Amino acid sequence: MTLGALEGAVKSGRISRERIDDSVRRLLEMKARVGLHKNRRVNLDHIGTVVASGDHLALADSAATRSVTLPRDRDGLIPADPRDYPRVLHVVYARDEDLTAGRALGASLGVYFRSLTTRRMSPDSPGAAYEELAWLRGEADLLLVSAFVPPRAGAGDVMVPEAFARFVEESSAGKSTVVVSLGNPYLLTAFPGVGTYLLAWGPHEVSQAAAARALVGVSAISGTLPVSLPPLHQRNEGLTRDRVPDVPRLGSMSEQELEIGLFRRGPGDRPAGPGGAEGQDPTISPLEVDPVEVGFDPKGLEALDSIIMAAIADSASPGAALAVGRRGKLVRLRGYGRLDWSPDAPRATPSSLWDMASVTKVSATTVAAMILAEAGHLNLDEKVVAYLPWWSAGDPEKEDVLVRHLLLHRAGLPPFRRFFLEMEGKEAYKDAIGALPLDYTPGGATVYSDIGLMTLAFIIEELTGADLDSFLRRRVWGPLGMQDTGFLPDPGLLPRIAPTEVDTTYRFTHVHGSVHDENAHAIGGIAGHAGLFSSARDMSVLAQVLLDGGSIPPCANVVDGGVPCSVARPGPVRIAAPTSVELFTRRHDSTSSRALGWDTPSEGSSSGEYFSDRAFGHTGFTGTSIWVDPELDLFVVLLTSRTNPTRSNSKHVPLRRAVHDAVAQAITDRPVQRRRR
Template identity: 30%
Template sequence: MRRRHFLGTVGSLAVAYGAGPSSAPALAASWNGSGSGGPPTVTPDDLEFRPHRLRPGSPHRAGLLRGQVEKIVPAAEEYMRPGPGRPNPSHPGFVLLAARNGVVVEHEARGHALRYAKWDEATQTAQELPREQWVGMRRDTIFDVASVSKLFTSVVLVSMAERGEIDLDAPVKRYLPEFAGSDPAKSAIVVRQLVTHTSGMKADMDLQPYPDREARLAAVYASPLDNPPGEHYTYSDLGLISAGELLAKVAGKGLDELVAEIITRPLGLDDTGYNPPKSKLDRVAATEYMPWTGRGMVRGSVHDEKSYYLGGVAGHAGVFSTASDLAVFGQMVLNGGTYGGHRIVGEKWIRKMLTNQNPGMGAEAARGLGWQLDQRFYMDAMTSPVSFGHTGYTGPCLVGDPISGSLFVFMANRVHPTREWGTESVYRRAPARRLARAVPVRPAVSRAPWYSGQRDGTTSTLRVPLKEAVRKDASLTFRLWYDTDPADICTLEATTGAGGDAEWKAVPLRMRVEDHRWRTGGEISGFSGRQWLHAQAALPDGVTGVRWRYVNDEDQQGRGVYLDDVRVLAGSRPVFMSVRPRDNARVVADGWELSGN
């Protein structure tokens, strides 16, 4: 494999993606070699980490487009109201933080941390508190981050593995004998499988019937496996509960102490931890009305039932945090394991943590050591093979995109007053999409290439009509940049007909970048390294026009498709060149636009 490093402003990736004083991507890209094996990709081994400290700054300083940055907060506000397909708000309020290369361009709070008194299940109605008792969101509001807690457990695990205290490929029972004591089938489970959700353990169970913490943990360990270890992916809280107990057993101290010792104290995360003290209750966002747990409207104790019955400290849930604290945690990973002079995890282990441990198990199963990878359902256009993060059931998410250096933290109490609201991640995707769009794509040749945009559930076409048919030896060349949801497909088509009834047929494409070459049947879709490519196609004799037809599904997006320097040739003679203004003026755009970024 040949490797090409893109550093500073040198190399095609730095030119293609980003602008401004902070534009250099923290990436050294490695392509798949030559042949027809598919487009280039990026792996954690290709990342070059450049540590940054978070600090407020302008979009220009971050190398972002101001107009797009200004759309991030309104995109999130939209989901505080009912809308198409959602009869209720997705959440009553949020705090978000958006940054690139350490420059925080948005850190805003909207809505309410506390608004409702209860939820009536029988009538499916929410009872609001008197307005004077509502509590507004603040930038330092503390949230129950639910399953984002799994990331803290995983970083502790990786840190202890790095120090040699735990072998990730050793049987769990070596460190936690009781784990397999009542169920010999668990003897084959290794430590790594607990955080990659491949242990075979069940997803969930009810711990309320058991009398105390010891009995509840025994029930977790005794629960029968759903699958043989290592063969299937099942997102399992029980696996992370077991991981947390394993860490505590090895270290001889509680998981909460380990998280404080290894993560929160070194990073200065003063508002992050388990079971927040009463002195901070006025800053805590309420979650759900939960009478079945013996509580009313929950505020200040963990929402997750299993964690609640385990005392609020568990490997799968229990952490409370703020947007700014969670941003430091995410930036630490973007920095390669360090922040503010404190090394939490070594770069080698960060790469392992961001390497997919579950290849071949499906897109949903893409996991590093605890971290979700390449998950478009909430990352949207920030998605890449090395994008990392996690969601939480209560509403939050964390997304890091190492290619662009972007960081997105979204905190919401979407279960307030009920978990039946905000069940779909569109409220996370919408602002993440705006942050991704704010990272400019520099033109390859012209000042303003053609851009597909990012519109769900649409078909957009860009048509190049020729003045006259090219009888023979017709060909097409163009520069291409694309990053799409795999379900969103742009197809190159040609016609030999005339008028509105012309029949369009897909045209096979050849593409190349550096020494990498591949072919498609005319389809353009997925990830190609976020860089400009060269594309060419042989056109049918008698061709009268070519077009690009971009079909989007109903929800998730990538960054989109850009076309530049489009040329139609008759032999070696150009009959259309988009760089000529009079030719470009003939292009018929439906949903596409000229864009310099």
């Protein structure tokens, strides 16, 4: 859309070719100055040190604050003194799939206004919804309309329903009304009679919070229009407002609850999650034991509830599930919040099912490879083509790739390809991967690749004569009693499954009960890199098996039993030898944090700063993670659906680190030190 508009502007003469050339040249020069022409690849292991870092969030907050623009305020409503408006009606206009639109703005306003009533409207809202708004408007002292209308390719092109535009125009004629546009400056042309119009330039949380601060005077307003809004306002116009000292905070939410660093808060600060007070308390498994029994400070672990509920309140995920075990006993097996953002969505529980995303790589594919390697059926130092002769069709150099390279992400393969746009079915994927050339020499650089684990699953299926799901059900999940774990969940399980993303590019639906990863979906739902569904209680069983070197004792699944247990196990179960677990989970060498399939702690790791160098784990794109630390005799499983409703959400990154740090720091029976950098 953007490229099309740019091309049209050049063809029409509105933008000269010289200006395009000059802009491109400046961009290339900037890239050259920071060395991007030499280092074009992103080290995925360091994402945690960059994404959502404190410095970057502070910079984003400052930029959002300075950009807020007030083109008009004929009614003199800005800054709005909370004491003058006891009852505020906040109307959020957004598409139905924009589930978090207005959430941060409403939460920020809740600090200052005594009574804030919020209603959502969309392009498809019925007439009855407008009738309710009209009644609520009559009861309110101030009407705030926040509109999340994305800019379109043609400047000035604003699409809002006539009914909504009429409601806003009528309101401004007889009620104190402020319209805040979060993204599209031209929105004013849809209701030109509005007297007070504020621009925040984007739908993101920092922009919503900046708009709220500007509206009540906590922040000064100094922005100017970078474009004209013909015939209403010209470029560079913009009213200024000074900062108001000591703005009264009359609302029920504290300002501390809105800090970007929500995850630093301690016990006692527990905002209500989705569904209000009912969704606030976690769902606790009766398997939990007294933390003191296994060397934990109970008060230290209490912080976990606050950390996770604060993250839910901050829209990191509608819900979460957590399992924490030490010395063979569970001290946390809980669900938090709900499976979706709706207040009547099912509550998250320890048995709720989550799309494990890339945790599939370790809890399914790597475990299967470990079992086959121990049995002598899979040779890690054998060439891939010895098992899959077709695999090197597109590049003779692929004949040098070893099975070990696939597990270490050193096969020379690209991170991924958007195959799903062109094909579906396992055979089509085999042909495409076979024809794919390498990006670099095998055994050289470490580049995290979905395609390597997809290939490994093909090898496993070739060796076992069964698909990955069937093999693991027979050899691992069945014997361990992991009844919640598997690919392609039955539709009857939908009420227990957390939805993931509102897909606007491939399936055009809110993905629920089928794998989120597009390639895993297109290949048929069973893949080596993604597709597994599981629960916190099941993953606690697998984590304990790995912590105990490949085996687990029997369990009765009784109250206060403590041993990770989904269904009763009458006897001990062994899936691998301790030497095999050690081989696969220990860091391979000093050039990378990778083990065989697994990752190990590094700077900025999702494991936080206190897990030992001997720890191993993995994360999933949907917001899942598992970390096991043999030195601390500890595991943590944290499952969220951070992609609901959009993948443009990185709040799970600090959440993971905060949870793992809180768990490690609660250990009392041995020293736990910050990992050396």
